[in-house]
Amino acid sequence: MVSESAPAAPPPEPAGTPADPGAPSSEADIAAVFRHEYGRAVAVLTRVLGDIDAAEDAVQDAFTLAVRRWPSTGLPPSPAGWIITTARNRAIDRLRRESGRGEKQLKAALLQEALAPAAPTPEEHLVAELSKEGMVDDDRLRLIFTCCHPALALNVQVALTLRLLGGLTTAEISRAFLVPDATMAQRLVRAKAKIRDARIPYRVPRGAELPARLPPVLAVVYLIFNEGYSSSSGGPGLREDLCREAIRLGRVLAALMPDEPEVKGLLALMLLTESRRPARLAGGGAVLLSEQDRSLWDRGLGREGQELVRQCLRRNRPGPYQLQAAINAVHFDAPDAASTDWRQILRLYDQLLAASPGPVVALNRAVALAEVEGPEAALGLVEGLGLGNYYLFHAVRADFLRRLDRPAEAAAAYVEALDLAGNAADRRFLEARVRETGAKRAMPD
Amino acid sequence: MAQYLLSVYQPVGPAPAPEVLEPIMQDLEALNRDMKAAGVWVFAAGLHPTDTATVVRQQGTEVLITDGPFAEAKEHLGGFTVIDAPDLDAALGWAGRLARATTLPIEVRPVQH
Known part of the structure; x- marks a missing residue:
């Protein structure tokens, strides 16, 4: 063992x-x-x-x-x-x-x-x-706990961490949050003024303080990872550095807090997601998980993530990050898309939806449900989620419609997704889908 | 060291019954003693209800006096404590004890120096 x-x-x-x-x-x-x-x-x-x-x-x-x-x-x-x-x-x-x-x-x-x-x-x-050894890590940990202090609002915590630890520009952060640059700039100025004037301390909380102070830090690290993985800034597509930085912060947190299973879960989730990076893009466009060349997946990162998931399972104190990591571990287990254990994934999504209810989790669960019960049932589930401003909602809905052989509606949904997608790789994927479904629609009966 | 104003916000309405208020006042006294023993206590006061308030403001060259409070609200400032603390975490620790003693929300604000 x-x-x-x-x-x-x-x-x-x-x-x-x-x-x-x-x-x-x-x-x-x-x-x-x-x-x-x-x-x-x-x-x-x-x-x-x-x-x-x-x-x-x-x-x-x-x-x-x-x-x-x-x-x-x-x-x-x-x-x-x-x-x-x-x-x-x-x-x-x-x-x-x-x-x-x-x-x-x-x-x-x-x-x-x-x-x-x-x-x-x-x-x-x-x-x-x-x-x-550890000196700079300590400094960065201190800074992240300061940025993620509960006296600051969550959106401020994320923005500060991205700005101060991730080195993102205000423009990049405001794109990620869909707010005007000036609003974000003012938000950052106010946050730094509060840290200074209210004297939010620059230290890592210990002992009894830690459980309450940890969740915002994990949320922020995961948001940094996601910003790197599916960068909203149109430019060079994927921000590998941000993912590496998030994983690095995740490792430091996991080493510092070995008894916190959610810290391990977050690290496992990031490693398993990152392991698919080499297969995510082809010809500048995003490649769906089901169509990825799995021989390109980084086995080392994936196995490290899986081992962390196993450690979490033995702890049996599940939480949202561990469950998401477990879902990704099931994908990693499958040698090809057809052998994916979707029933297991659906069960994990059921648990995840119970642990952290929300429309985005429900949307992802619907994707698993479509594999188990078919796109008809899944389509009915996603319609009422109120995610009209989220490009993935339209992309998922379009995919269900495409599989249900309703090409006109599918094409319209892909166009809606395209209007909302910020990332060039996602846009290229969606443009290709619009062309395919559009062509099918244009064909005579 | 910095100073922090801990404001106690209480709902508008009649004061709690004596049997409720009595233990709260005892807890508050104990907290004030602890603050003094720790050397953080600067000043503390409880306020009479807002219907005792008067508002004074300049209007043109005159000073206008009206019946208060300044703003009608569901909650109002019921009392405050000023403490010395090295940083916000220390101030929040004391504010937490004040919230438990009063069973009311506490707003923590740094004092300009």
């Missing part, structure tokens, strides 16, 4: 990026460093400066400088170290400028001393600090 006390340890990650140091760096290199290092840098600087706004300003200053310098100098040996050191120096400059004298100047002096006491250079000191 596999020991349950051995948590999936996060693999060591280099602080740098895959790009060659010293080589001339392109905009894409710098963008990659930004995505990799923004959250890490903001987390470290927030601890150092004690203020998120100041940390963000400093990190943004550092990246602005990087954009000017790196194209000619190439990437420094440790881009993360460079960004953090530069951000710290910028923060000290800012504090000096803003303060004639008094508290801020004192703070600047203390900051300089605290950070570079005996180290030969501040950069070496910081690089050493970065490589200390």
